[in-house]
Amino acid sequence: MAVSVRIPTILRSYTGGASEVTAEGGTLAEVLDHLDAAYPGIRGRVVDEAGDLRRFVNVYVGNDDVRFLDNLTTATPDGAQISVIPAVAGG
Template sequence: MSVNVRIPTILRTYTGGKAEVPAQGATLAEVIADLEKNHTGIAARVLDDQGKLRRFVNVYVNDDDVRFEQGLETVTPDGAGVSIIPAVAGG
């Protein structure tokens, strides 16, 4: 499956400045693996040392937050939009 991944500004150094990049994969885990293959270093910013999504990174497949779906096993249908959004804190 081919998806379009929206990259936040802070991670665009890994994608040559591109705000959106294509990726392949039937699940979010496969999409992240494909991103890492083509944009080395990006997975370490999205996944923790145990290979799980970092707490401060939100990921959506289309409009669905993967934390309320199947996490890394969330299905990524052909043509889906995947958004990586770093959490914002402040007060």
């Protein structure tokens, strides 16, 4: 299943500057694995060493935050739009 993944500016060095890329996978974990095969190292910026989403990275499938769905096992239907959004802090 092909999905579209929006890449934040901070991770575009992994995608050769592309702001959006196409990936395959039926779940978010599979999409991240496919992305990492095409763009080595990008998965490690989204998922921590324990295999969980990093604390300060938000991922949406469509308009839904995967943390309120099934995290990395969230379904990614064909044509879905996935957005990776790093949390911003400041004062």
